[in-house]
Amino acid sequence: MTDTLVAPAGPARTTSRSSGLLRLTPTSGVGLEVALVWFSVLVLLPLAAVVGAAAAGGWGAFWGTLTDAQTFAALRLTVVEAAAVTVVNAVIGTVVAWVLVRDQFVGKRVLDVVIDIPFALPTIVAGLVLLSLYGPESPVGIDIVNTRQGIFLALLFVTLPFVVRTVQPVLIELDADVEEAAASLGASRATTFRRIILPSLVPAITAGSSLGFARAISEFGSLVLISGNTPYRTEVASLKILKFIEGDNQAGAAAVAVLLLLVAIVTIVGLDLFSRRVARRG
Structure with missing residues (x-):
């Protein structure tokens, strides 16, 4: 008869990988x-303060502020213009990033630096630049002050770098051998872009678009001089918030701010889900 060896009873041991997930050094x-x-001091507490200020007047006052005709017109204009700018940036920003990464041309380094100017330039200065070029005394004969076209142009200017700078590093890291292999197997350039390149770029495109949209709906400085702030026509949400504050209506300003925050969160989450789906399907 052979002896059977039985391991001594004792407490179960967890692997180092499992314990690493549960414990921090x-x-x-x-x-x-x-x-x-x-994060709490810079983000959570200020957000909680804004939500608290919006709720101070009660649900009726909150809803009444947002359904006011003038306020609703400002919110609608802001969201529509920001969405349009986001779509344009998603396409043009990707094209610009592609050119900067895949092509060689004279002035490439200069263009690469110029793209970052909207990041470094104070937005009120951006508004002054646009006013000087496309204002009543425009040297090119174009006056778009106090028009929706002016708002659209200003938002394009301040959000230009977001998609470019998020897509550019991804393009740099893409392996060109995969594209060459697809081409050698008979795939067209359109098929290679759709099935190989685009799924890799979509997360970066949506990330940059989300940042650009959030920046656009909250833009203030570049719109002060060029929008004209005319009720029902060119008044945007950020300038409406300023009017509420100047009129000592803190709850109204907070209500508009909370709605913009919700719109930004929903947009960011929606674009993230979309990018995951496209990347998964390829």
Whole structure:
């Protein structure tokens, strides 16, 4: 008869991988605590304060502010213009990023630097630049002050770099051998772009578009001089918030701000879900 060896009973041992998911090192724990405190002070507490100010007047006052004809017109104009700018940026920004990465031409370095100017330029200066070029005394004979075209152009200017700078690094990291292999197997350039390149670019495109949309619906500085702020025509949400504050209507300003926040969150989540679906389907 052979002896059977039985492992001694004892508490189950967890693997290091499992315990690593549940426990943080002291250094990581401190870093996480600092990050949470920093995030709370800069983001969560101000957002909670805005939501609290919007709720101070009650649901009736909140709903009444948003359904006011003038306020609703400003919100609709803001969202529509921001959405249109986002679509244009998604296409043109991707094209610009492609040209910067895949093509070689004279002045490429200059163009690469110029794209970042809207990031570095104060938005009120951007408004002054646009006013000087496309205002009543325009040297090119184009006056778009106090028009929706002016709002659209200003939003395009300040959101230009977002898609370019999110797509550009992804294009740089794409392996050209995969494209060459697809071409050698008979795939057309359109098929290669749709099945190989685009799924890799969609997350970057949507990320840049989300940032651009959030920037557009909250833009203030570049619109002060060029929009004209005419009720029902060129008044945008950010300038409507300023009017509420100047009129000592803190709850009204907070209500508009909360709605813009919700629109931005819904848009970001929607674009993220869309990018995941496209990337998964290829």
